Every structure is written in structure tokens, then in C-alpha cells.
Amino acid sequence: MSPAHDVILKLEDVSKVYAGTVAVKQANFEVRKGAVNVLVGENGAGKSTLMKIIAGVEQPTAGRILLEGEAVSFSSSGDAVARGIGMVFQELNLFGNMTVAENIFATREITNRLGKIDRKAQERRAGEFLDRLEAGIRPDMLVEDLRIGQQQLVEIAKAVSLDAKILIMDEPTSALSAAEVEILFKVIADLKARGVAIVYISHRLEELIRIGDYITVLRDGRITGQEEMKNVDTQWIVRQMIGSDAKDFAKADGHQPGEEIFRAEEICLPRVTGGLAVDHVSLSLRAGEILGIYGLMGAGRSELFDCIMGRHGHASGRIFIAGKLVKERDTTRRIRRGLALIPEDRQREGLVSILSVASNLTLASLSRFVRLFHIRGAAERQAVVRMVRELAIKVADPAQEVSSLSGGNQQKVVIGKALLTGPKVLLMDEPSRGIDVGAKADVFRTMRKLSRDGLGILFATSDLDEVMALSDRIAVMSNGRLTGMFDRAEATEAAIVAASALGHGPGHLAPVHLAPVHGEQR
Amino acid sequence: MTDIPAKAAAPSASGGSALLTLMKLRTFIALIAVLVFFSIAAPNFLSAANLILMAKHVALNAFLAMGMTFVIITGGIDLSVGSIVGLCGMVAGYLVLNGIDLQMGYTVYFNVVEIALITLLVGIAIGAVNGLLITRLNVAPFIATLGVLYVARGFALLSSDGRTFPNLVGKPELGTTGFGFLGAGRLLGLPVSIWILIVVALGAAYLARYTPLGRHIFAVGGNERAARISGVRVNMVKMFVYMFSGFCAAIVGLIISSELMASHPATGESFELNAIAAAVLGGTSMSGGRGTIGGTIVGAFVIGILSDGLVMMGVSSFWQMVIKGLVIIVAVVVDQAQRRLQQRVTLMQMAKAG
Structure with missing residues (x-):
């Protein structure tokens, strides 16, 4: 391997056995300074376990950990943090009932001489980290009031604030939109330049190839490949991961969509903080059609789905199924009318x-x-x-x-x-989030099959490839409004990205405007 | 090298599942243990008369515990059941003695069946108040039912100015006789209250297992948000469990005043704690989503037999409290140990399956 970067951490023959299951088998893994060390593998391949061992959350059953040439053993994550190892966990480890600043400084609160927490100082320091993430999160906000994507950014800010020598990121982008991913990558580049070793786990192969310097592939707890990123391509990674060239999006079968099965008119949802989370959105869907809704975090995709399912009593607008107005306002009866939602957050x-x-x-x-x-x-x-x-x-x-x-x-x-x-209409909110390549392919195949059977499918995603590959038509949302609607034939990534950025800053490019401009509220 | 831990784990897998079965049956084992212990230690314990007497005691707590089980499975708690027992007893006593004065020189008297139905409705209505406070006004179950505990007890005391309604035999000319049947009557040699318990318990167990409402109760306790999105009418489910709990408490109020042929307004104080104890002993999880009617009934029997047996042995009531407390704590500790063991066994099975 190239000596361009020094090895800071080395795992030698590390194994981890849980009662009866061997999660990691004799792994030899090197983490290099000032570089992005990528780790990939299907779900259950042992990536998270391996990372938890490095972060001190789990202790290896066998093998050695060498930190800067010296054998170490961490009995808790506190030990690892003390030695300069920080981790962004896949599952959010945040306290919903506390503010962003309190979360960032949890267990290492800034106190004055009397031991009282210096709230102002904490919020100021937290603000510095948050500003770098450009996500509009204020340090005094309660974490439970943030959306999942924003919570993930807080988790990242927390890890960055540790000033770690080694920073582990377990699927940091799974809830982030394209724009936020860009910001994260900037932060990563910045950390790299400061000599931080980054261990990066993700399912998104394009992402890995873009930012990775070294790649390690895990399969069934074993390391099956370790290479410099410049020597590999997607095919190689997939082959190491699943042992074949299988991939990916199910192909369209060319069936023609039928009659209109679903129509939404003027859906509005007021935000608690004022303004509209969903702003006069109207769209229609035909039987057998897959309509992808692309948008950044906070664009209002999930909220639109919630309105359609009747989860918000104070939402306004009309929905029609097969041309008939749906008068029912509660979820139970809307399900009976043929609507079904696959929510974004599986666990919750x-x-x-x-x-x-x-x-x-x-x-x-x-x-x-x-x-x-x-x-x-x-x-x-x-x-x-x-x-x-x-x-x-x-x-x-x-x-x-x-x-x-x-x-x-x-x-x-x-x-x-x-x-x-x-259901007649299926609403899928980020259906492929956080699942492995094989399951993703299954999910996509199922979507194709359902549309062939005549279901109308609305699916929300922040993955550009996914929306391009699966949709018959693509709707783009931004700031609660529908800012673009493209047929697949005419859709280009550039146009979609431009539409998704509308209303997020200066320079209105004004592509297709389907939604009326801000109307009267309520 | 990797083979060694796998091999070492293999024998303990079968040992683990045997232990697991033992732990799952722990409440049963506890029941058998107390039965065996007292039949040796306390004379006359196994006599038919004593067993029936104990069963009558246990039944009272078992009714409350069943209602409590459903409430706890949804993730709530019902502290008001003891007060509902007291108030419902007073309602029944008042109706037997005084009827309802229509303020126009007429007084309506009800027969015993009507009185029982009215009393049950009062219990259900108080449960509905609990439910409305919790679902519509978003009051935490602990607080809502704590408030109702005081209000209901207050009304029970107000109804008679704190006095007992004595001698509920009723008057033949008014058709109010026969109130004692519930408490003292027998069918086929078993007390009526035991028959009622059997019917209600079978009904509740059937509801929990084989009806959508039962499934929804578990879903609401397991994950309320997911239940809502799946179209479960969460508020209706919650209304039901509190109303059912009120219904169970009303039955107990009726039985107690019928047994005593008198209604005392302080009846049922701290019954709610015994009911919670029985439910927990029977494997109901306080965090919601887990529990069975069968387990709760067995739990009620363990607690009841324990306290009756200790009384027969002449153990001081102060020691009885200590022992009861320890039994509950041990039950929960074993429950936690079982969860952990279960997880391990599941892991092993998954590992074996590949």
C-alpha cells in the first residue's frame, strides 16, 4: 500500500463474538492519517461492530488494537474519546429533551468556577460548529424539534467538536439531502487537511468513490478487500461486497400508465413557527405510474405525505382518489379509501x-x-x-x-x-434509506411490479440517482412548494437540482412553476 | 480459533432454553410453591372451605388486575380503581336503600338487576372520564387517574356524609331484595363471584388474543406512532381500556357491598396498588406492549394466597408487607433476566440458522 499517509490506528486479528454469533472474524484494518478511510459492506457484514470496537463501545473478543504503534484497550467510549477517537453513530444518540448546545457538550459541560454550567459559552462554542454546517440550526433549539436530517447534522457537529484525531462516521449521509452532503464533504475535506483520520461508512457507492482515499470491504465479518481508492471502481466494490456483479435499479418495463388515480389540490400545512411547511401543492398521479418527489431536507416531502394521510388536522386542501373527493379526514378511513404510507422512520x-x-x-x-x-x-x-x-x-x-x-x-x-x-395509491417516504444493496434492489423491483399491477406510487427521496432511475415523472419540492415537474425523458440532473434549490437563496432560476406563489394563509 | 467460542456456546444453548422455559413459567412455579408451602405450614390450608374463601378474596384483586393489565399494556396506568370500587359500592347501597327521589313526591326504586347495571354504568362512565382526560385533554395517565382517585373517593364520602349504608336487605314491597346473591350466592357449589371472574377472564383473554381491538391494545403500547399511521384508532383503544378498567372496578364494588350487605365509603383504598402488583407479577411490562390476562390472574393468586396463608400462619401483618414487596421485586428482577436470556437464545438460534 502507498505510504502517502501514515497509519495511525491498526487492528490486528480482531474478532468479536456475541453469544453465538461471530460478528467480526480476524479483521486486519488500518486507519490512515489525513485521509478518508472508507468501510463498506452489506447490512450485517460487521462494519458497525468493527467501528464500535475502535470507538470503545464494544470490546474485542480477540486481537490487538495499536494506536500510533502502542497497544491499547478501551473499556468504554470515554477511554476512546480521551485518546482522540470520536464517532458519529448511525442510530442517533441524542437527548431529544435537551438543546442542541447541551447535546454537543453532554458529559463535558463548560462550567464556571462554581461548577455551574456556562450556558452562554456553550451556545457560543456550539454555534461555531453549527455555522460550519450551514444548516440553519440554532444552538438553543430543542433536538426533538429538529427533523431527522438536522439531528444527524447535530450528531456530526458533536463529533467534530471533540477535536478528535480519528473520527468515525457511520452512515452520516443517510438522512441528508444533496446540498447538505456537499456541506458535510467540505467539513470532511477541512478535517483531512488538519490531519484527522476519517473512517467513513456508507451504502452510497458514488459517495465513497468521490471522497474516499482508501477502501476496505467487509463481507460476513471478514475483510474481503483493501485497496487505495484510485485503483478501484464501483464494479470492484460490489463484487467484493456481494460476490457478484448484481446491481441495482430494476428496469422499466414500458407499460403505459392508465387513468388518473390520485389528485391533490392546494395542500397547505402551516408551520408551528409561522409560514407554510407545505405550500399550496397540487399534483396528480395515474394508475401504474411512479412519481418521484425529489427535494432537499425540509423541502416538505414528508409533510406532504403526512397531509395526504390525514395526520395533521389543521392541514387544508383536497385530495381525490379515482376522481372522487376524499372527505374522510382521519388516517384510519383514508387507509380504507386506498391510501397507504411507508414512513421515513422505520423504527419510530x-x-x-x-x-x-x-x-x-x-x-x-x-x-x-x-x-x-x-x-x-x-x-x-x-x-x-x-x-x-x-x-x-x-x-x-x-x-x-x-x-x-x-x-x-x-x-x-x-x-x-x-x-x-x-392500496390504490402507495406513498413511500425514502423507501431505500439505510438498507443494503440487495434489499434495495428487492424494494425497487417490488415498486416496479406494483406499478405494473396498476398502483399509483408517490415516492420521496433525496437520492438523485434513485429518482432519475425509478420515476416515470419527477416532481421537485423546495421550501414547501412544488418547484418543478419533469417527464423522465426531459429530466436532467442539472434542472432537478436547480429546481430543488429554488427559494433557498438569491438567484431565482424560475423553471416550471406549477404551484401558485404564496397565497393567503389559513 | 474462531471455532472455539462457537463450540463453547453450543451446549449452553440448550441449557439456556431450558432455563428460559423455567423462567417463563416463573409465576406458575411461584403459585405452586406458595400452595405447597402453605399446605405444609398452615393447618386447614387445603380444606375446601378455605380454598373457596381464598378464591373469593383473590377474585376481587383479579378483577381489578385484569382491567389494569389492559391499561398498562397500552402504556398507561389507572390509579383510580380503588376509589371507583368505593364509589360504586356507595351507588349500589344508596339505590337499594333510597332509590332515586324525583323531587315531586315520587321516588323510583329499582330491582337488583337494574341496580347492578346502573352501578356498572357508573364505573364505565368514570373510566370514560379517565379516558377523555387522557386522550382529549392530553393529561398524563398517572395524573389524570390520580385526580379521579381523589374526586371519586370524595363523592363516595359525600354520598353518605362519611357514614356506612347498613343492612342492604331491601324491602320486598319495593322489589329491592336479593342484593346478597352476588356476594353470598352459589352456583354448582362455587360462589357467584368466582363464576363472574371466570366469565370476565375468559372474555378478556379472548379479546386480547383473537380480536382486532386486542391486537390494537398491544400495538398502541408497543409503538403509538406506528399504530396511528397503520390506521389504529389510538384514542378509541385508550378509551376502551380505561372504561374496561372502570367496569372491572364496578364489579368489585358490587361484590364487596353484597358480601358485607353494607356499603362503606372507604372501601377499596389502596386496591389499585394490589392490582398493579398482580399485573406486574404476572409478567405485564410497565413500559407497555407486553402482558397476558392469564399471567395476571396467576399473579393475583400468588399475591392473594401469600397474604391469606401468612395470616393463617399468624405472621404479623407488618412482615406480610415486607414479604409481598420482596416478591414483587424478585418477580421483576427475574423478568429482566428472562428478557436478557431470551435475547441470547434468539441470537444463538439465528447464528445456528446461519
Whole structure:
């Protein structure tokens, strides 16, 4: 390997065994200074475990860790932090009930001589880190009031504020929009220049190839490849990861969309802080059509879906299914009318994690298996087995708790739950977020199949490739408004990105304006 | 090298699942243990008369604990059940003695069946108040039911100025006789209250397992947001569990005043704590989403038999409290240990499956 960067941390023959499972097998891994060390692998390949070992959260069962040539062992994450190792966790480790500044300085609060927390100083210092992220987050905001993407930025600011020599980032971009990813990359470049070693985990291959200097691939707990990034390409990475050239977006089959199945008119949702989170959005969808909604964080995509599902009593606007006005205002009856949502946040909104796979699958459609008030067990089991087979959910026994599945399989359960309600229109909010390549391909294939069966699909994403590859038409949202609508044939990445930036600063490019300009509120 | 831990783990997997089965059956084992212990230590413990007497005691707590179980599964708590017992007893006693004065020189008297139905409705209505406070006004369950605890107890005391309604035999000419049947009557050799318990328990267990409402109760407790998005009417589910809890408390109020043939306004004080204890002992998780009616009934029996048995042995009531407390703590500690073991066993099975 090239000696261009010094090795700061070295793992030698590290293994980690959980009761019965071997998560990492004799891994030899080097982290280089002033470089981005990329780590990839499918879900469950052992990346997160490996990183937790480096960050002191988990202790290796066997093997040695050498930090700057010296053998070390961390008994807690505090030890690792003290030695200059910081980590941005995949699952957000933030306190929702505290402010952003309090979170950033949690456990190392700035105090005055009497031991009282110096709130002003904390907020000022936190503000410096947040300014670098350009996300419009104020240090005195409560974390629970932030959107997931913004929370992720706070998590990053927290790790950066540690002044670490080694910074581990576990899927830092999974909730970020394109613009925020750019900002993050700038921050990473900045850290690199200061000699920080960055360990970067992500599922997004393009991203890795762009910013990585070294790449390590994990499969089933073993390291299957270690290279300098300039010597490899996507094909190589995928081959190391899954052992074949399999990839990726299911191809369009060229079926023609049918009649209009869904129409939304003038959907508005007031924001708590004033203004509109969803600003007079109107769109229509045909049966068998996939309409991708692209937008940056806070563009109002999720909020639009929430309005359509009737989750906000104070939203206004009209929706039609197959030309008929939907008068029902609550989620329960809208599901019965043929709408179904696959929410963005699987854990918080998609699954009841302590119930079984079967109970989760049928939760939204129980009324279909009921005679009088009795759930017919046989009918329910049949439906569960059918969904498990159709969506290729990997589960030994549907009575297993859903939390024991991998992320991709959990996502399939959420999709299965929506499908069992027999929807006409499917709303998918970031359907491929945080799942591995194989499961992604399954999800995309399912979307294609459903559209062929005549469902209308609205799907929101902040992944440009995804929206380009899967959509029949592409809608772009920005600041709560619909700022662009393209047929696939005429869509270009440049036009979509331009539309998604509208209203976010000076220089209105003014492409297709479908939504009326700010109307009267309420 | 990697093989060694895998091999070492293999034998403990079967040992683990045997231990797990033992732990899952812990409440049953505890029940058998107290039964065996007291039948040796306390004379007359196993006599039919004593067993029936104990069952009647246990039934009272079991009713409350069933209502409490559903409430706790949704992630709530109902502190008001003891007061509802007291108030409902007073309602029944008042109706038997005084009827309802229509203020026009007429007084309406109800027969015993009507009185029982009215009392049950009062219990359900108080449960509905709890539910409305929690769903519509967003009051935390602990606070809402704590408030109702005081209000209901206050009304119970006001209804008689703190006095007991004595001698509820009723008058034959008014058709109010027969109130004692619930508490003292027998069908096929078993007390009526036991029959009612069997019916309500079977109904509740069926509801939990085989109806959408039951499934929804678990979903709401497991993840309220996800339940809402899946179209579960969360507020209706919550209304139901508090109303059912009120219904159970009303049954207890009726049975107690029927047994005593008198209504005392302080009846049922601190019953809510026994009900929570039985539910927890039976494996109901205070954080919601987990629990069974069967477990709760067994839990109620363990607590009831424990206290009756200790009384028969002549153990001081102060020591009884200490022992009851320890049993509850041990139950929860074992419950936690079981969760951890279960996770490990699941992991091992997954590892074996590949």
C-alpha cells in the first residue's frame, strides 16, 4: 500500500463474538492519517461492530488494537474519546429533551468556577460548529424539534467538536439531502487537511468513490478487500461486497400508465413557527405510474405525505382518489379509501418492534381477516405467508419479533403491511434509506411490479440517482412548494437540482412553476 | 480459533432454553410453591372451605388486575380503581336503600338487576372520564387517574356524609331484595363471584388474543406512532381500556357491598396498588406492549394466597408487607433476566440458522 499517509490506528486479528454469533472474524484494518478511510459492506457484514470496537463501545473478543504503534484497550467510549477517537453513530444518540448546545457538550459541560454550567459559552462554542454546517440550526433549539436530517447534522457537529484525531462516521449521509452532503464533504475535506483520520461508512457507492482515499470491504465479518481508492471502481466494490456483479435499479418495463388515480389540490400545512411547511401543492398521479418527489431536507416531502394521510388536522386542501373527493379526514378511513404510507422512520413510525413479524404485517389490515369480531387465524396466517414469499422477507418464523430482522427485511415488513391494506395509491417516504444493496434492489423491483399491477406510487427521496432511475415523472419540492415537474425523458440532473434549490437563496432560476406563489394563509 | 467460542456456546444453548422455559413459567412455579408451602405450614390450608374463601378474596384483586393489565399494556396506568370500587359500592347501597327521589313526591326504586347495571354504568362512565382526560385533554395517565382517585373517593364520602349504608336487605314491597346473591350466592357449589371472574377472564383473554381491538391494545403500547399511521384508532383503544378498567372496578364494588350487605365509603383504598402488583407479577411490562390476562390472574393468586396463608400462619401483618414487596421485586428482577436470556437464545438460534 502507498505510504502517502501514515497509519495511525491498526487492528490486528480482531474478532468479536456475541453469544453465538461471530460478528467480526480476524479483521486486519488500518486507519490512515489525513485521509478518508472508507468501510463498506452489506447490512450485517460487521462494519458497525468493527467501528464500535475502535470507538470503545464494544470490546474485542480477540486481537490487538495499536494506536500510533502502542497497544491499547478501551473499556468504554470515554477511554476512546480521551485518546482522540470520536464517532458519529448511525442510530442517533441524542437527548431529544435537551438543546442542541447541551447535546454537543453532554458529559463535558463548560462550567464556571462554581461548577455551574456556562450556558452562554456553550451556545457560543456550539454555534461555531453549527455555522460550519450551514444548516440553519440554532444552538438553543430543542433536538426533538429538529427533523431527522438536522439531528444527524447535530450528531456530526458533536463529533467534530471533540477535536478528535480519528473520527468515525457511520452512515452520516443517510438522512441528508444533496446540498447538505456537499456541506458535510467540505467539513470532511477541512478535517483531512488538519490531519484527522476519517473512517467513513456508507451504502452510497458514488459517495465513497468521490471522497474516499482508501477502501476496505467487509463481507460476513471478514475483510474481503483493501485497496487505495484510485485503483478501484464501483464494479470492484460490489463484487467484493456481494460476490457478484448484481446491481441495482430494476428496469422499466414500458407499460403505459392508465387513468388518473390520485389528485391533490392546494395542500397547505402551516408551520408551528409561522409560514407554510407545505405550500399550496397540487399534483396528480395515474394508475401504474411512479412519481418521484425529489427535494432537499425540509423541502416538505414528508409533510406532504403526512397531509395526504390525514395526520395533521389543521392541514387544508383536497385530495381525490379515482376522481372522487376524499372527505374522510382521519388516517384510519383514508387507509380504507386506498391510501397507504411507508414512513421515513422505520423504527419510530413503521414498526411495533416488540410485536412479531406476523402481527406487524397485518396490523393495518386486520379488518380484512375478521368475521364479526373474531380474527380468523388461518386467513391471517395465509396472508402473512404470502407477503413473506412475495417480498422475499428473510425470516425463519413469522412469529419472531420484528426487531430481530435486519434493516432491509424490516423495511420489507413495513411495505408488506401497507400492501396488505390493498392500496390504490402507495406513498413511500425514502423507501431505500439505510438498507443494503440487495434489499434495495428487492424494494425497487417490488415498486416496479406494483406499478405494473396498476398502483399509483408517490415516492420521496433525496437520492438523485434513485429518482432519475425509478420515476416515470419527477416532481421537485423546495421550501414547501412544488418547484418543478419533469417527464423522465426531459429530466436532467442539472434542472432537478436547480429546481430543488429554488427559494433557498438569491438567484431565482424560475423553471416550471406549477404551484401558485404564496397565497393567503389559513 | 474462531471455532472455539462457537463450540463453547453450543451446549449452553440448550441449557439456556431450558432455563428460559423455567423462567417463563416463573409465576406458575411461584403459585405452586406458595400452595405447597402453605399446605405444609398452615393447618386447614387445603380444606375446601378455605380454598373457596381464598378464591373469593383473590377474585376481587383479579378483577381489578385484569382491567389494569389492559391499561398498562397500552402504556398507561389507572390509579383510580380503588376509589371507583368505593364509589360504586356507595351507588349500589344508596339505590337499594333510597332509590332515586324525583323531587315531586315520587321516588323510583329499582330491582337488583337494574341496580347492578346502573352501578356498572357508573364505573364505565368514570373510566370514560379517565379516558377523555387522557386522550382529549392530553393529561398524563398517572395524573389524570390520580385526580379521579381523589374526586371519586370524595363523592363516595359525600354520598353518605362519611357514614356506612347498613343492612342492604331491601324491602320486598319495593322489589329491592336479593342484593346478597352476588356476594353470598352459589352456583354448582362455587360462589357467584368466582363464576363472574371466570366469565370476565375468559372474555378478556379472548379479546386480547383473537380480536382486532386486542391486537390494537398491544400495538398502541408497543409503538403509538406506528399504530396511528397503520390506521389504529389510538384514542378509541385508550378509551376502551380505561372504561374496561372502570367496569372491572364496578364489579368489585358490587361484590364487596353484597358480601358485607353494607356499603362503606372507604372501601377499596389502596386496591389499585394490589392490582398493579398482580399485573406486574404476572409478567405485564410497565413500559407497555407486553402482558397476558392469564399471567395476571396467576399473579393475583400468588399475591392473594401469600397474604391469606401468612395470616393463617399468624405472621404479623407488618412482615406480610415486607414479604409481598420482596416478591414483587424478585418477580421483576427475574423478568429482566428472562428478557436478557431470551435475547441470547434468539441470537444463538439465528447464528445456528446461519
